[in-house]
Amino acid sequence: MNIPSHVAIIMDGNGRWAQKQNLPRIRGHEIGGERVEEIIRAASHYGVQYLTLYAFSKENWQRPAQEVSFLMDLLSHYLDHKLKKIRENNVRFNAIGKLTDLPGNIQKKIAYWIQETKNNTGLWATFAFSYSSRLEITEACQKIASEVAEGKLKPESIDEKTINAHLYTANLPDPDLLIRTSGEMRLSNFLLWQISYAELYVTEKYWPEFTQEEFAKAIEAYQKRERRFGLAAPLRKD
Ligand code: FPP
Numbered sequence: 290m291n292i293p294s295h296v297a298i299i300m301d302g303n304g305r306w307a308q309k310q311n312l313p314r315i316r317g318h319e320i321g322g323e324r325v326e327e328i329i330r331a332a333s334h335y336g337v338q339y340l341t342l343y344a345f346s347k348e349n350w351q352r353p354a355q356e357v358s359f360l361m362d363l364l365s366h367y368l369d370h371k372l373k374k375i376r377e378n379n380v381r382f383n384a385i386g387k388l389t390d391l392p393g394n395i396q397k398k399i400a401y402w403i404q405e406t407k408n409n410t411g412l413w414a415t416f417a418f419s420y421s422s423r424l425e426i427t428e429a430c431q432k433i434a435s436e437v438a439e440g441k442l443k444p445e446s447i448d449e450k451t452i453n454a455h456l457y458t459a460n461l462p463d464p465d466l467l468i469r470t471s472g473e474m475r476l477s478n479f480l481l482w483q484i485s486y487a488e489l490y491v492t493e494k495y496w497p498e499f500t501q502e503e504f505a506k507a508i509e510a511y512q513k514r515e516r517r518f519g520l521a522a523p524l525r526k527d
Pocket of ligand 1: 300302303306345363367496
């Protein structure tokens with residue numbers, strides 16, 4: 290059936306969805322939270338093994354304080370209430386990003402759920418919080434440089450595997466499919482190294498409208514793609 294093993298999603302458009310119907314932006318985030326649950330379930334159902342969700346970027350801290358504070362409360366509520374269900378579904382919770390930027394109580398909850406679900410064998414649901422791909426790569430360079438300085442690593446032995454092993458995503462395979470909602474043709478500093486060969490799927494739907502049916506469409510589109518990983522394209526018959 291050719292199901293992508295790893296699906297990454299840039300969840301965009303909560304604010305615009307809300308504004309379109311004269312609701313406060315935060316209502317869009319609330320409904321967006323419900324979609325997160327629905328898509329985790331749908332991905333498990335399809336047999337996707339890894340789902341990585343861009344929940345909060347490093348740049349998102351620059352939004353109005355009230356919106357940031359609402360998003361942190363929503364996240365805290367999500368961790369308290371929704372993750373119990375996730376655990377029952379055999380989902381393994383994981384987080385990437387500059388987690389130390391988050392409020393202490395949220396950091397504790399994240400650590401708790403990573404620990405609580407670490408023996409689950411179903412979908413790995415990875416949430417990117419305070420995430421920046423450029424920062425991730427910069428930090429990897431710093432770690433590698435320290436190992437070289439300490440004499441643990443030779444510069445000439447550094448290869449792609451070394452870089453991979455020093456990223457936040459060291460335990461994850463590269464995404465096969467990257468979905469972005471709300472029509473924007475941008476990567477927004479998300480998994481820049483890891484998505485080198487991912488198939489891209491952009492939908493006009495805002496994230497609060499991205500239901501399991503929309504997820505199914507993205508999987509179908511992926512199944513029609515021919516992945517070449519840089520090899521020559523065969524001649525078209527037409
Ligand atoms: C994009 O909409 C979404 C975010 C900034 C955050 C993603 C958050 C959620 C999906 C809600 C809850 C998540 C968890 C994990 C509980 P936007 O505000 O950038 O929309 P806009 O581009 O229309 O302004």
